[in-house]
Amino acid sequence: MTDDLFTDLQQKDLPFYLPSAPGYSSSWNENFRGFDITIPNGELFYAETFFDSKVSDRSLEYFLENDTNDWQATDWRALEREQLSEVTFKNIQWQHDKLMMYGKEAYLPRYSAWYGDSDKPYTYSGLTLYPKQWNKGLLYIKDKIAGVANVQFNSVLMNWYRDGNDYMGWHADDEKSLGLNPVIGSVNFGEARDFVLRRCDNAEKIVIPVKHGTLLVMKGELQHFWEHSVPKRTKRNHDRINLTFRVIKS
Numbered sequence: 588m589t590d591d592l593f594t595d596l597q598q599k600d601l602p603f604y605l606p607s608a609p610g611y612s613s614s615w616n617e618n619f620r621g622f623d624i625t626i627p628n629g630e631l632f633y634a635e636t637f638f639d640s641k642v643s644d645r646s647l648e649y650f651l652e653n654d655t656n657d658w659q660a661t662d663w664r665a666l667e668r669e670q671l672s673e674v675t676f677k678n679i680q681w682q683h684d685k686l687m688m689y690g691k692e693a694y695l696p697r698y699s700a701w702y703g704d705s706d707k708p709y710t711y712s713g714l715t716l717y718p719k720q721w722n723k724g725l726l727y728i729k730d731k732i733a734g735v736a737n738v739q740f741n742s743v744l745m746n747w748y749r750d751g752n753d754y755m756g757w758h759a760d761d762e763k764s765l766g767l768n769p770v771i772g773s774v775n776f777g778e779a780r781d782f783v784l785r786r787c788d789n790a791e792k793i794v795i796p797v798k799h800g801t802l803l804v805m806k807g808e809l810q811h812f813w814e815h816s817v818p819k820r821t822k823r824n825h826d827r828i829n830l831t832f833r834v835i836k837s
């Protein structure tokens with residue numbers, strides 16, 4: 588009987604707090620080397636280092652390399668918007684979008700880019716984005732996560748947080764074009780940040796640390812019952828890039 592010899596080694600602890608209340612559970616998925624997590628009205632998959640440091644380091648570089656600035660040494664926050672708009676990034680066409688907020692136009696507290704199969708514009712939170720063609724780096728990541736998410740993603744929203752002052756406010760990915768119960772594959776490179784889920788009816792929160800190489804998949808009814816955000820963390824000084832792969836149905 589050697590089966591139980593390695594039992595302790597195989598047991599893994601979820602690296603963040605999940606309530607032990609009914610409706611919450613997690614189990615280690617050896618196949619994909621991450622956790623399958625159930626929360627009330629939602630499902631998640633979480634792999635803290637889905638991408639190893641070699642792929643993660645290269646991805647961050649690939650998304651920020653450009654013709655003029657050392658991507659790592661540049662303090663992107665310190666650049667004026669006009670200066671940053673003059674930088675030609677080699678692989679990603681970053682843009683600084685504006686939204687109407689309380690009757691006034693305001694720049695989003697992050698940069699974004701939208702890539703995908705379709706030539707149709709995608710509208711979310713009052714913003715319309717026009718898809719660019721996939722590139723090698725994005726296709727590599729998309730292919731790596733397709734098996735875990737068990738869907739064929741056809742688009743990705745990229746968000747670049749220049750430092751901890753950039754953030755994402757509360758929202759759900761519940762646009763009609765994503766279908767009834769969207770599967771969202773969220774990939775993270777660079778600075779570690781908190782991804783916070785908040786239940787819509789009782790404001791219960793789950794704080795999920797997302798790091799260099801983390802994959803988080805959201806699925807099931809989650810977008811109808813929970814919102815999410817990436818709050819400011821002013822002590823975080825480095826770039827973070829998040830990619831949310833999506834399936835646009837129409």
Ligand SMILES: O=C(O)CCC(=O)C(=O)O
Nearest residue numbers: 744746755782817829831
């Ligand atoms: O940056 C993140 O982790 C979240 C991005 C997000 O909420 C979104 O793209 O809808």
